[in-house]
Amino acid sequence: MPPKAKRPCRIPMCPGKTSDSHGYCSAHASLAIGWNNPCRGTAEQRGYDWAWRKLAKAVLKRDRYLCQCPDCNGRRLPATEVDHRVPKFEGGTNDPTNLFAINENCHKFKTAAESARARSGCPPGA
Incomplete structure (x- = not known):
């Protein structure tokens, strides 16, 4: 299977490309935290059961x-x-x-x- 095609970074005007699922290039990868943060836990783990x-x-x-x-x-x-x-x-x-x-x-x-x-x-x- 061929490798996944690289897409433009999610930051406007950034020339970087990425194949990561979060959509940020290596220069902006630190912005990929938040909803996908593994430390956050699931809704049930946070008390929303x-x-x-x-x-x-x-x-x-x-x-x-x-x-x-x-x-x-x-x-x-x-x-x-x-x-x-x-x-x-x-x-x-x-x-x-x-x-x-x-x-x-x-x-x-x-x-x-x-x-x-x-x-x-x-x-x-x-």
């Missing part, structure tokens, strides 16, 4: 499948996901009072802000 899915369904039902995030300010967006008010990395728990229904787009923005805060090491609320 059948008990979490059951709890998430109960929270969605409690919140009438409407987004409860502070950014919505009363808008009636349909919620399909559940999130923590205080993130787990900041000491939050899976207690139902710490959980709320959230819209998919709101969840993406909230998670991006939390991820940036976690990477920078800033304290909560900063």
